[in-house]
Structures are given as structure tokens and as C-alpha cells.
Amino acid sequence: MFTKILIANRGEIACRVAATAHRMGIKTVAVYSEADANAKHVAVCDESVLIGPAPAKESYLRADKIIEVAKATGAQAIHPGYGFLSENEDFADACAKAGIAFIGPPASAIRAMGSKSAAKALMETASVPLVPGYHGDNQDASFLQEQADRIGYPVLLKASAGGGGKGMRIVEKSADFKAALESCKREAINSFGDDKVLVEKYLTRPRHIEIQVFADTKGECVYLFERDCSVQRRHQKVLEEAPAPGMTPERRQAMGEAAVAAAKAVGYVGAGTVEFIANQDGSFYFMEMNTRLQVEHPVTEMITGMDLVEWQLRVAFGEALPKQQHELAIHGHALEARVYAENPEKGFLPSIGTLRHMHTPAAVNFELGKGAIGGDPAAVRIDSGVREGDAISPFYDPMIAKLIVWGKDREEALAHMAQALSEYQVVGLATNIAFLKRLVESQPFASADLDTGLIERNHAALFPQAAGATLEVLALAAASLLASERQGAANDARKPWADTSGWRMNAALRRVLDYGDESGRSPLAVEYANAGWKVEAGGRGALMTLVEQQSKRLVIKLDGSTVRGTVVRDGETFHVFTGGAHHALNYNDPLAHAGEAEAEGGRLTAPMPGKIVAVLVEKGKEVEKGAPLLIMEAMKMEHTIAAPANGTVEDLLYLVGDQVAEGAQLLAFKAA
Known part of the structure; x- marks a missing residue:
């Protein structure tokens, strides 16, 4: 077996490969860009080498530099992960010429399947149905x-x-x-x-079902069953599960055998995925083959007990497949949710920032690669390439983690996923966690009424109008603030004006804490009492007492009811986690904002760092509301900036090719 491998990737997949390699006694070498100097994947590998600036084309896409590092460090093989160079036939060829094993298929297979059009032509020859x-x-x-x-x-x-x-x-x-x-x-x-x-x-209401295949250098190939990846936004997967709901044994065998035939047709070696688009009537068509490990491979691992990364390493070393087809079986049901730094309410716009607070659900690691699972695997698994305090940058995919759960059946797996999402806490940037929880608990997904348009079709239910904060949520935020003030006073006990008891000679102290969120203002009246505070909001009132505080975790009582939660203050925003939900409350301190003027109107700003790729209007142009004005590219996705109202473009402040910072004014606009 290899004694040292280089991992030519970053994030959670680099960490995932390193974990399996270390379990097998293999040393690992990480490569990293200047933006990833303190990244998790650098910390978990045995060695690390800087390969270039932050942009991927100057670092993670530099095949020549990666091969140089492999030679210099004595790595015998390179694992490309997914993305970047994982499906680059020239890189696979270069590895072979350098005498370094490429942990993936031969360049010829990548070349045959790397072009969607060429792959479809090949499948047509093999009589596989095509759209x-x-x-x-x-x-x-x-x-x-x-x-x-x-x-x-x-x-x-x-x-x-x-x-x-x-x-x-x-x-x-x-x-x-x-x-x-x-x-x-x-x-x-x-x-x-x-x-x-x-x-x-474009088929209406199609399902996206893919087959995991694995081939060795000895001509053997197996399929490790299917994954349903129908739930998508912007054609990118959001939830994945295995096995596919409603899959019959006959259809599973037919799709599996077709996938194996496709792999054998190109002399495939290693892990690959053959993707099909399926109609509701059960008919299916070949879409493409991904010649690499997939992001969603953990759900296959959870239902089979196999470590697919270990399989990759063994096959690349020349060993036979660890299992034959008749030895593979499905055990239980698994779901994977991609936790992203993005804002679903704003068109899933990626979010940039620092993970100031991150609390994950309890996960118990279980050892893969032992064949059929003797007992049940852990209910929750988290694959992540970031830690609390790390930053999500504009240079790479904004994935925070993959949250994977297992259950004896789909109903149990759904329950585990909903519970895990309710325990996942992130502060510092926008995430899709609340959206994922609504999606998992939605009637269409729970009943397996699946197709690639599920999110768009159920938009109203999945994107409900924001409701005002409840008394319980406001009280938790207030308890955190009041406790903080009390601690501050204790640290400054010599100053009489620092007292926070609220004592007054003739009347109780009454304050109004001005909180607000997306639904509007939610003021909370607080009256100091001997046994706590009387709080009132939205016509409801109660006596609040602080029962317990452990760091950010609070237990309060509202009259006779106990309320538990976690409150994280980030600047002037109180993030309240309670009842499985996350509430972001902005606290308006009138003393802190005295004299501030209202922000200037008529400005169109960059929602995130990026590059201008198209300017669609001219200076002085009159436009209608919603008209596209310019297009930005960020994180390899395009974002159109549209006119907020009927009006005139008074000035263009950037040209095509210009880099812009988040919040930068892009053009001057005057509403009609």
C-alpha cells in the first residue's frame, strides 16, 4: 500500500481523505493557497505546502505545481478529491508521466466521459436511452x-x-x-x-437518480446501489438520500447494470457515478458520468458500511475490489444535507464571513470499511472542512459541512435529520440551516413526492413570511443583555452609577429594549422587580427570572414556564437559538446611534465580492423596474443586478473585468 499521498484539494473532502488515509497508516501531504494558510485540512495532514495565491487558477488548479510538490515530498499518489483537477484528463496524464499514481480513472476514461456530448454519443452507441x-x-x-x-x-x-x-x-x-x-x-x-x-x-417533474459504480484494474466492476438527488436549486443538489424512495428491485438492477456497462465501455477504474434523469413513470435516461468521487458519497457509505475512499486507495494501488456484487447489500436509509453559507431568502446568494459561533449536533464516528455493518451506524455524521473561527471566503465553494444521518428506515432518518438541523447553530454569516429544516419537514419531501422542481413548486411553504419574535425569544435576548450588564457592574463595583439593580426611590425602573428583525420592530418593555423583571411584548406579559446561565446557554422562567436557549451576541445582533429555530434580533441602542443620518438612497451595491462580467446599460439610459443593469460573477456563479424602480442610470462606476468589494456602489441610479 502507499506510504504517503498528496491531497490536491481543500475543505471537507481533503479532511475526509486524510482521515481514511491515517486510519490505513498512510501519511498525507496537504497543498494550500494563501487564503487557506490556517485551514482545517492543512492542520489535519502530516505535511503542508503553499502552492499559490487565493484564486484557484493560481493555486489548486496549477497541475504543474502540485506534481512538483508530490515529487519534492515523496508522495507516491495524488488524490484529487472532487472539483478542481479531479476530472482533468491532462492532469491524470501528467501524473502518469511523472510516475505518480492518480487516484481516479485513467485519462482515457475521463476524456471519454468528461464531455457531456461525447458521453451521450457513446451511450447512444451502447443503446442507453437518451433525452x-x-x-x-x-x-x-x-x-x-x-x-x-x-x-x-x-x-x-x-x-x-x-x-x-x-x-x-x-x-x-x-x-x-x-x-x-x-x-x-x-x-x-x-x-x-x-x-x-x-x-x-427540459423534462417536467423529473427525478435525478444516480448509480455509484466502482471498477478495479482487473476488469471487475460493481454498483453500490443508487442515490436520489432530486431536491435541487440552481441545478445544484441540496438533499441526497439512499436508497431512492420507491425504487423497485427490478429497476435498481436495470439501472445498476446499465451503469456498470457504461463504466466498462470506457475501461473505467475507481469510483464513478452514472447519473440518470428519471420520469415519474419509472423510465430513465442517461445524463452524464462523473469520473470522480461525489459530494454525496457518504449516504452510500452509510447504507453499505463501505469506506469508498479506502476502496479508491486500494484500487489505485492495484488491489482487487474489496467486495463482489453479491456481497453488497442495503442496510437502512441515509440522508445528506449540504449546509451552506448562503441566504435562501435572497435567491441562495452566497454569504461571506467568519464563523464566530458554531455548535454542531452530537456525532459519533463509526468505523467504515468493515464489510456489512454488525450494528447500527451512528445516527449523525458530519463531514466538514471548517472550524469555529474560520472564514468563508469568496474564492471557493461556500460549503460549511455535509450533515449525514442514518435510520432503520426513511421515517427514522427524516426524524434524525430534523433533530440534527434543530441543533446546528452558526453565527457570523447567513446559512441555509433553517431552510433545510423546513424542507425536510415539508409534506412533499416527507411523503417522497420528489422531482427536481420540488423547491420552486413549494416556494410559498418553504419561504414563509417572517413572523415577529415571540415573547419567549425576546425574553431570552433580554436576559442575556441584562446578565451581561450585571456582570459588567460586578467588574466595576466601585462606581455607583454602574449598579444594575434598577433601584429607584419612588417607582420601579422601566426600560424599552428596541429589538427588530426582518418582520419589523419588536420592542420589549422591561420593568425591574425584586424577584426578577416584568417583561411585556405584543400584548403579552410575564415575570421573568434568570434560573441558570452557562456561557451562552440560558434557562429562564416566564411566570411558571421554563424556557431554554442559547444566545450569541455578535455586535448589535442577538442570535437566539431556541425550540429548534434561530432568530436574529437587531438591538437598537438609542445612545449608540444618536445623530446617525439615514443612509443615502439611490445606490445599487455589490451583494458580495466579485467581478463585473457584463454591463447591460449605458450612462443616461432610462430603464424600467426589474431591468438587468449589469452582471457580477462570484464563486463561479453569475448574479444579475436589476433596477429597483423605474428610473435613470446616472453613472457607471465599474467596467467589465473590474473586481468589486462587497457593498461597493456599482452605479448611480435616480428613481423616476
């Missing part, structure tokens, strides 16, 4: 539009070299085709260095 579309080399815009008109709308534009939901656009009518094509090609060239696209019929 109607155009997968050829003619990339003339007018020709592609003719093909789309022939296929019939809606159609899906998809980057031929794409993945991860990038470089994809749904086009509803012919008039929108060319604008969507231009945007798709820009995103494809920025993400993959290749702007070739294919056009396919």
Missing part, C-alpha cells in the same frame, strides 16, 4: 437556436464540460434563447475553461 437533444460540435448561436426550436421548449442549456449546477440555463421560449446562451457560455468558460454547450429537452 432528446443536440450534443454536436456546431456552436453557432443561430444553429443552436434552430435546434432548440426543433426540440421544443422548454429546453436546457448545459455546459458540455460542466458540473455542480454551473453553466446551466432553462430557456422557456425562443425569444430568450440567445441571451441565455451568452450567459451560459460566460459561466462555462469561467468555471471550466470551455464554453461548449449542449441543448436538451
Whole structure:
């Protein structure tokens, strides 16, 4: 077996590979960019080497530098993880020429399956059903539009070299085709260095089901069953589960055998995923093959007991597959939720910032790779590449963690996931945790009424109007503030004006704490009493007493009711975690903000750091509300800045190619 490997990736997958390698007695070498100098994956590896500046194209995509590091450190193999160079045939070739094992398929297999159009042509030859579309080399815009008109709308534009939901656009009518094509090609060239696209019929209410395959160098290939990845936003997976709900043994075998045939057709070696789009009637069509380990591989590990990274290492070393097809079986049900730094209420816009507070649900590690599971695996598993205090930067994917749960059946797995999400706490940036909990608990998902449009179809239920904070939430925030004031007074006991007892000669002290959230202001009246505080909000009142405080955790009583929660203060925002929900309350201290003027209007600012990729208007142009003004690219995704009202563009402050900081004014706009 290898004695040392280099991990040519970052984040949770680098940490995941390092954990398995160390369990197998293999030393690891991490590479990192300047932005990742203090990253978790650097800390968990045995050695680490700086390879370049923060932008991926100057660091994690520098194949030459990575191979140089492997040679210099004596690494015998390179594990590419997923993303970056994991499906780059030139990198696989370069590793082979350097005498370093590439822990993945041969370059020929990557080349055959790396182009969606070429892969579909290969599958067509193998009589695998394909979605109607155009997968050829003619990339003339007018020709592609003719093909789309022939296929019939809606159609899906998809980057031929794409993945991860990038470089994809749904086009509803012919008039929108060319604008969507231009945007798709820009995103494809920025993400993959290749702007070739294919056009396919867009199926309504399809399911996304993929088969995990594994092949060795001895000609053997198996499938480790399926994963349902239908729940998506922007064509990127949000929830994954295994096995797929409603899958019959006959259909599972048919899809598994088709996936194995596809892998054998290209001389595949290692871990791969054959993805299918399936109709509600059970028919399925080949979409693509991902020639790498997938983000969602843990759900397969949870139901089979196999460590897929260990399989990768053994196969790359030349060993036979650890199990044959008849030895593999499904045990229980697993779900994976991708916890992201993003704001679902703002179109899933990525969020940048520091993880000032992070509390995760209890997870018990269990050892994979022991064949069939003798007992039940841990109910909760967390794969993460960040720690409390780490920053989510604009340079890479904003994933915080993968939260994976297991249950004896789907109902139990759903219960474990809902509970785990209710215990997950993050402060410092926006996350999708609350959205994930609503999604898991929604009737369509709970009843397995699955398709790739589930989120859009249930938008109203999944994005409810924000409700005002309850008395319990406000009381927890107030208890935290009052306790903090009391502690401050204890530290400054010599100053009489620091007293926080609220004593007055002729009347009780009464304060109004001005809290607010997305729903508006939520003032809380607080009257000091001998046994605590009388609090009142929204027509409700109660006597509040602080029962217990352990750091950020509080226990209070409101009259006879006990309320427990965690309160984290981040600047002027009180983050209250209670009852499985997260409430962010902004505290307006009138003394701290005395004299501040209202922010200037008429400004359109960058929602996050990024680059201007298109300016769609001219100075002096009159536009209507909602008209696109310019397009930013950040985290390899495009974001359109639109007119907030009817008005005039008075000035353009940036040009195409300019880098802009979060909050930067992009243009001057005067409303009509």
C-alpha cells in the first residue's frame, strides 16, 4: 500500500481523505493557497505546502505545481478529491508521466466521459436511452437556436464540460434563447475553461437518480446501489438520500447494470457515478458520468458500511475490489444535507464571513470499511472542512459541512435529520440551516413526492413570511443583555452609577429594549422587580427570572414556564437559538446611534465580492423596474443586478473585468 499521498484539494473532502488515509497508516501531504494558510485540512495532514495565491487558477488548479510538490515530498499518489483537477484528463496524464499514481480513472476514461456530448454519443452507441437533444460540435448561436426550436421548449442549456449546477440555463421560449446562451457560455468558460454547450429537452417533474459504480484494474466492476438527488436549486443538489424512495428491485438492477456497462465501455477504474434523469413513470435516461468521487458519497457509505475512499486507495494501488456484487447489500436509509453559507431568502446568494459561533449536533464516528455493518451506524455524521473561527471566503465553494444521518428506515432518518438541523447553530454569516429544516419537514419531501422542481413548486411553504419574535425569544435576548450588564457592574463595583439593580426611590425602573428583525420592530418593555423583571411584548406579559446561565446557554422562567436557549451576541445582533429555530434580533441602542443620518438612497451595491462580467446599460439610459443593469460573477456563479424602480442610470462606476468589494456602489441610479 502507499506510504504517503498528496491531497490536491481543500475543505471537507481533503479532511475526509486524510482521515481514511491515517486510519490505513498512510501519511498525507496537504497543498494550500494563501487564503487557506490556517485551514482545517492543512492542520489535519502530516505535511503542508503553499502552492499559490487565493484564486484557484493560481493555486489548486496549477497541475504543474502540485506534481512538483508530490515529487519534492515523496508522495507516491495524488488524490484529487472532487472539483478542481479531479476530472482533468491532462492532469491524470501528467501524473502518469511523472510516475505518480492518480487516484481516479485513467485519462482515457475521463476524456471519454468528461464531455457531456461525447458521453451521450457513446451511450447512444451502447443503446442507453437518451433525452432528446443536440450534443454536436456546431456552436453557432443561430444553429443552436434552430435546434432548440426543433426540440421544443422548454429546453436546457448545459455546459458540455460542466458540473455542480454551473453553466446551466432553462430557456422557456425562443425569444430568450440567445441571451441565455451568452450567459451560459460566460459561466462555462469561467468555471471550466470551455464554453461548449449542449441543448436538451427540459423534462417536467423529473427525478435525478444516480448509480455509484466502482471498477478495479482487473476488469471487475460493481454498483453500490443508487442515490436520489432530486431536491435541487440552481441545478445544484441540496438533499441526497439512499436508497431512492420507491425504487423497485427490478429497476435498481436495470439501472445498476446499465451503469456498470457504461463504466466498462470506457475501461473505467475507481469510483464513478452514472447519473440518470428519471420520469415519474419509472423510465430513465442517461445524463452524464462523473469520473470522480461525489459530494454525496457518504449516504452510500452509510447504507453499505463501505469506506469508498479506502476502496479508491486500494484500487489505485492495484488491489482487487474489496467486495463482489453479491456481497453488497442495503442496510437502512441515509440522508445528506449540504449546509451552506448562503441566504435562501435572497435567491441562495452566497454569504461571506467568519464563523464566530458554531455548535454542531452530537456525532459519533463509526468505523467504515468493515464489510456489512454488525450494528447500527451512528445516527449523525458530519463531514466538514471548517472550524469555529474560520472564514468563508469568496474564492471557493461556500460549503460549511455535509450533515449525514442514518435510520432503520426513511421515517427514522427524516426524524434524525430534523433533530440534527434543530441543533446546528452558526453565527457570523447567513446559512441555509433553517431552510433545510423546513424542507425536510415539508409534506412533499416527507411523503417522497420528489422531482427536481420540488423547491420552486413549494416556494410559498418553504419561504414563509417572517413572523415577529415571540415573547419567549425576546425574553431570552433580554436576559442575556441584562446578565451581561450585571456582570459588567460586578467588574466595576466601585462606581455607583454602574449598579444594575434598577433601584429607584419612588417607582420601579422601566426600560424599552428596541429589538427588530426582518418582520419589523419588536420592542420589549422591561420593568425591574425584586424577584426578577416584568417583561411585556405584543400584548403579552410575564415575570421573568434568570434560573441558570452557562456561557451562552440560558434557562429562564416566564411566570411558571421554563424556557431554554442559547444566545450569541455578535455586535448589535442577538442570535437566539431556541425550540429548534434561530432568530436574529437587531438591538437598537438609542445612545449608540444618536445623530446617525439615514443612509443615502439611490445606490445599487455589490451583494458580495466579485467581478463585473457584463454591463447591460449605458450612462443616461432610462430603464424600467426589474431591468438587468449589469452582471457580477462570484464563486463561479453569475448574479444579475436589476433596477429597483423605474428610473435613470446616472453613472457607471465599474467596467467589465473590474473586481468589486462587497457593498461597493456599482452605479448611480435616480428613481423616476
